[in-house]
Amino acid sequence: MIKKLNQAKTYLCVCLLLLIISCDEKKDNYECINVINKEIQKLYKKHLLSTVNYLDSINTHENIEDKKKYYINARKNFKFLEPILAYSDKNNYKSLNAPNILIVKGEESLDTRVMNPIGFQVIEETLYEDSLDTLALTNLVNVTSARLKLIKNNLNLQLKDYHIIWLLREHITRIATTGITGFDSPVLNESLNESIYTYNTILDILKISEPKFSSKDILKRFIKLMDKANLDLTHDFDTFDRFSFIKNTIPKQLKLLVEIQEDWKVKFPFEMALSNTMTSLFSKETLNKTYFSDLKSDTTFLNEKIKFGKSLFNDVTLSKQTNMSCATCHVKDLGFADGKRVFNKNQTRNTPTITYATYQRGFFMDSRAGSLEGQVVGVVKNHNEFDMSMDSVVARVINNDSYKLKIKKLYKNKRIGYNIRHAIASYVRTLNTFNSKFDKNIRGEDNTLTEEEKNGFNLFMGKALCATCHFAPVFNGTVPPNYNDTELEAIGTPDIDTTKLSKDLGRFYLYNTEERKHFFKTPTIRNIAKTAPYMHNGVYNTLEEVVDFYNKGGGVGLGFNLPNQTLPFDELKLSNKEIKEIVAFMKTLTDE
Secondary structure, three states: OHHHHHHHHHHHHHHHHHHHHHHHHOOOOHHHHHHHHHHHHHHHHHHHHHHHHHHHHHHOOOOHHHHHHHHHHHHHHHHHHHHHHHHHOHHHHHHHOOOOOOEEEOOOOOOOEEEOOOOHHHHHHHHOOOOOOHHHHHHHHHHHHHHHHHHHHOOOOOOOHHHHHHHHHHHHHHHHHHHOOOOOOOOOOOHHHHHHHHHHHHHHHHHHOHHHOOOHHHHHHHHHHHHHHHHHHOOOOOOOOHHHHHHHHHHHHHHHHHHHHHHOOOOOOOOOOEOOOOOOOOOOOOEOHHHHOOOOOOOOOHHHHHHHHHHHHOOHHHOOOOOOOHHHHOEHHHOOEOOOOOOOOOOOOOOOOOOOOOOOOOEOOOOOEOOHHHHHHHHHHOOOOOOOOHHHHHHHHHOOHHHHHHHHHHHOOOOHHHHHHHHHHHHHOOOOOOOOHHHHHHOOOOOOOOHHHHHHHHHHHOOOOHHHOOEOOOOEOEOOOOOOOEOEEOOOOEOOOOOOEOOOOEOHHHHOOHHHOOEEEOOOOOOHHHOOOEOOOOOEOOHHHHHHHHHOOHHHHOOOOOOOOOOOOOOOOOOHHHHHHHHHHHHOOOOO
């Protein structure tokens, strides 16, 4: 019996070897893909089981130190499975890795639900509280474990070669933009070690995919890059040189990934948010702008539509009193803000920049519009702005002979109201040059950043936790690497006299959701040196004041009652020198 079993094992090994050989000869055949899928699924399942077992052990031990030990191991295995989970099951990954903040869903459909978060960040904060709430911890662990078991029981990965490339690209981007920032390690600050765990899974996936490589040298070089990255990440969180890591290590990985997809002869069916050929995080070619557009396929005559949109953007005749255009409040020389420090009776909120606005999922400070086209409608209908209907705007455009010809040529006179908005939005989508001093330096084109500016970037991305809300490379609240959500935050901005919490309730006014009081969209800090004053009410005139506000712990740190404040810290404990360095970095983000 044993002899027959051994013979069967030998036969199976030979069959697998033959499959691997056939993969080398014809990489795209079904058997090759199937073998690789099964091996990746096996790896995924192993880490899922380990994560569940360690999680369940938290509740079977009474000693707090034992509970912490099992949590650390559960979290470690969760990070091992993260690259696969985050790609293959985005919604469950988001839930299992959610911050300890109430979740509000369904406002737009008037089916508002407020839910308590689950997952590892919430468990971590609960477990490391000064006084442990055992019942709360038990429930959190049980719910999180149950979710992971459900994923395991419904496991059915179907990864084609382009899926694997997308998975790898997403995760390299995730490491650079959130993994090394402390985004999801609120207490233990284990972000750098956890990035090493996820890199190891990337390595495992590539080794499993070895049969797909025509050039084994490419695989060897990628393994070498991973080893170098892990060596770099073996470092103290606060003093880690993120600038050098993102400048020197990440682009090499992205470029070699493009070589891999060429070696595999990958054919992509379409582009996601990240460009299929991106080789840098800080470039106009990094993100696919059409991914953020309402009308993804409308690219015919695009350059002419952009010029048409620019004309409309600067045209005061589209407003009721013919005294206001989009450019009236979005002034090019002021970073497309307005520079006003004293608002008039018709203006209650600071004018935000529209540079890099294309890379968002929410528009206006309360995210009441879902697209740039939708934002145009909001401006047109606002009684304090254009004070018009879209039909009236259409009539004025058609009465302009030049505009009338453009509508006919560019849009065939179809859906004129929408296409006026599309033209303006198309122009706004061009205001993303990625040509600031910082961009040129991190791409290696210039070498002009001072040590103060580099230190400021490292603080921004690390100790100061700025990048846990303002995500590189756009430095706004749209969460990489999928770019499906633009975050809203409650930070506790003071009123103009700075002694009380701002009276503006932000997102709350839209749907009267109590848990959304004082929530505002996280804006980009690109061009921030030009867009003073700051915050939704313009309360701060200088960037030093802004950083000092965060350093003190936001509104709660100023003594305001804000139970839903979302800042991931109490105080930052930055020195005056560190504050100056952060400000120096932010000033390098001004486009040329």
